[in-house]
Amino acid sequence: ETGVTQTPRHLVMGMTNKKSLKCEQHLGHNAMYWYKQSAKKPLELMFVYNFKEQTENNSVPSRFSPECPNSSHLFLHLHTLQPEDSALYLCASSPGGARGTYEQYFGPGTRLTVT
Amino acid sequence: EDQVTQSPEALRLQEGESSSLNCSYTVSGLRGLFWYRQDPGKGPEFLFTLYSAGEEKEKERLKATLTKKESFLHITAPKPEDSATYLCALRSSDSNYQLIWGAGTKLIIKP
Numbered sequence: 232e233t234g235v236t237q238t239p240r241h242l243v244m245g246m247t248n249k250k251s252l253k254c255e256q257h258l259g260h261n262a263m264y265w266y267k268q269s270a271k272k273p274l275e276l277m278f279v280y281n282f283k284e285q286t287e288n289n290s291v292p293s294r295f296s297p298e299c300p301n302s303s304h305l306f307l308h309l310h311t312l313q314p315e316d317s318a319l320y321l322c323a324s325s326p327g328g329a330r331g332t333y334e335q336y337f338g339p340g341t342r343l344t345v346t
Numbered sequence: 347e348d349q350v351t352q353s354p355e356a357l358r359l360q361e362g363e364s365s366s367l368n369c370s371y372t373v374s375g376l377r378g379l380f381w382y383r384q385d386p387g388k389g390p391e392f393l394f395t396l397y398s399a400g401e402e403k404e405k406e407r408l409k410a411t412l413t414k415k416e417s418f419l420h421i422t423a424p425k426p427e428d429s430a431t432y433l434c435a436l437r438s439s440d441s442n443y444q445l446i447w448g449a450g451t452k453l454i455i456k457p
Contacts (some may be wrong), residue, residue, distance in 0.1 A: 237389075272449060273446075273448060273450075274433075276444050279444075287443045323389075332397070332437045334392045335380075335445070339388050340388065
């Protein structure tokens with residue numbers, strides 16, 4: 232595997248389900264990110280992990296819970312979601328830590344549909 | 347307030363018809379401006395980083411330029427495979443971690 236991988240690629244869940252999204256980066260980067268992408272809207276940053284420490288939480292509802300067990304893996308735990316949470320969820324990583332002006336490399340995303 | 351605006355929202359060109367995409371910005375201090383390409387159902391793919399006014403970068407048919415108020419992505423003699431949404435983002439000196447993203451320009455190249 233190379234780059235940034237995400238699983239699953241597609242997920243349909245009910246409002247009462249609990250599921251997790253997984254991201255793995257094979258680039259040796261030190262920062263990882265979760266973004267939400269909705270149609271025709273700019274990417275919304277959700278969480279930032281810098282050297283495995285959470286450094287940013289952009290007022291994300293508590294029904295989204297991130298976990299970063301090591302610098303290569305990132306999870307997004309989902310529970311009791313709302314239909315407006317349906318979107319493409321993107322994971323990204325960047326070298327040299329999140330404070331630097333480094334390009335971010337993205338995974339293919341998980342298309343989430345909440346029914 | 348730091349802001350990024352991309353125009354046009356969508357652009358249809360014939361194959362071989364050169365054009366430019368615009369990314370206008372207001373920022374207290376620019377640390378870097380990024381261009382990405384995104385294909386449908388995929389994550390954004392990094393293209394360029396520009397750091398200061400006057401800087402230019404090229405890759406195949408794409409050339410990115412930067413002034414103090416805007417950046418252009420010039421596409422020369424595009425091919426159908428250049429069809430994608432192009433995203434612009436910037437890092438402000440006021441932000442430790444967050445990039446400010448534009449909504450993107452959807453480019454369609456017809457054969």
